Amino acid sequence: MTKMPLPSTHHATRIETALNGGLAARSALGASWARSAQLYGLDPAQRPRADRLTETELHLARDRLGPLLASAQPHLDRLFQIVGGLGACVVLADAQGVAVDRRGNPAEDRDFAAAGLWTGTRWTESDVGTNAIGTCMVEGRSITIHRDQHFLARNTGLSCSSAPVHGPDGRLAAVIDVSTAKADMAEAVATLLGHTVTEAARKVEADLFHARFPRARMVLVPGLDRGLGALLAVDADDLVIGATRAARSHLGLKGDLSAQPMPLADLLGLDAHDNLEGGERAVLNRALARASGNVSAAARALGLSRATLHRKLGRS
Numbered sequence: 001m002t003k004m005p006l007p008s009t010h011h012a013t014r015i016e017t018a019l020n021g022g023l024a025a026r027s028a029l030g031a032s033w034a035r036s037a038q039l040y041g042l043d044p045a046q047r048p049r050a051d052r053l054t055e056t057e058l059h060l061a062r063d064r065l066g067p068l069l070a071s072a073q074p075h076l077d078r079l080f081q082i083v084g085g086l087g088a089c090v091v092l093a094d095a096q097g098v099a100v101d102r103r104g105n106p107a108e109d110r111d112f113a114a115a116g117l118w119t120g121t122r123w124t125e126s127d128v129g130t131n132a133i134g135t136c137m138v139e140g141r142s143i144t145i146h147r148d149q150h151f152l153a154r155n156t157g158l159s160c161s162s163a164p165v166h167g168p169d170g171r172l173a174a175v176i177d178v179s180t181a182k183a184d185m186a187e188a189v190a191t192l193l194g195h196t197v198t199e200a201a202r203k204v205e206a207d208l209f210h211a212r213f214p215r216a217r218m219v220l221v222p223g224l225d226r227g228l229g230a231l232l233a234v235d236a237d238d239l240v241i242g243a244t245r246a247a248r249s250h251l252g253l254k255g256d257l258s259a260q261p262m263p264l265a266d267l268l269g270l271d272a273h274d275n276l277e278g279g280e281r282a283v284l285n286r287a288l289a290r291a292s293g294n295v296s297a298a299a300r301a302l303g304l305s306r307a308t309l310h311r312k313l314g315r316s
């Protein structure tokens with residue numbers, strides 16, 4: 001009697017055949033499989049390492065997230081309210097790929113714990129090959145890895161969608177992931193879950209950005225989808241002192257903008273009216289607008305006499 005190959009052997013053969021056929025050069029998934037096999041030296045049939053952070057190490061990892069952990073809590077709660085009924089769990093991983101926070105249904109906890117999708121576990125590509133959290137970190141974008149798209153056969157029972165969370169400096173700060181172990185989860189549904197995860201990640205980014213620049217004016221970068229969260233933080237002198245990841249990418253911004261601010265008009269190609277007369281006119285017009293056109297009230301607010309304000313308005 002011929003012995004049937006194990007499922008892990010089938011999966012390993014499938015990946016090997018795909019890579020030998022040049023898939024790595026034709027798709028992002030193939031490139032991730034190639035990294036897993038060739039760069040990290042992983043075997044699709046191997047079991048993931050069972051090591052997990054100690055409670056002390058996990059506590060330190062959570063502390064390193066700083067305000068991000070608190071900012072993310074309400075968004076993770078709302079996300080779980082949406083996806084929990086689909087047999088999914090919600091995971092927040094730090095920039096090192098460690099799951100530091102999690103929400104799940106108690107009835108399904110055993111499945112996720114057995115799969116290693118638990119707080120304290122590490123989900124980088126170098127640790128477990130192609131997976132949503134790790135591949136999202138490498139590629140810097142939202143990604144869905146559906147069942148046998150995972151590199152390790154051990155993880156092919158999972159369908160996972162992850163989105164990166166970038167800090168106010170534009171650097172990767174965390175990853176939000178939604179995963180399910182349900183065998184009947186269609187790939188199309190998993191992709192829809194991915195859009196929901198991305199939206200939650202952008203909301204966390206926006207909260208972090210507003211908290212970092214509480215007194216700044218927020219300006220949306222024109223010409224981009226609002227959902228990308230391309231925001232600029234602008235100070236009272238119309239200087240850009242901060243930019244989200246999406247804004248930095250679109251405008252080619254680098255470095256610490258708070259240390260080297262840039263004029264908003266220059267950055268967006270606007271008419272700045274950079275002269276003393278134009279600046280004075282802008283101050284006068286703002287004062288009039290605040291006073292609903294009342295010249296006397298505007299003059300008092302500016303510390304001018306009504307006659308002086310009239311003269312300045314006539315000159316401008």
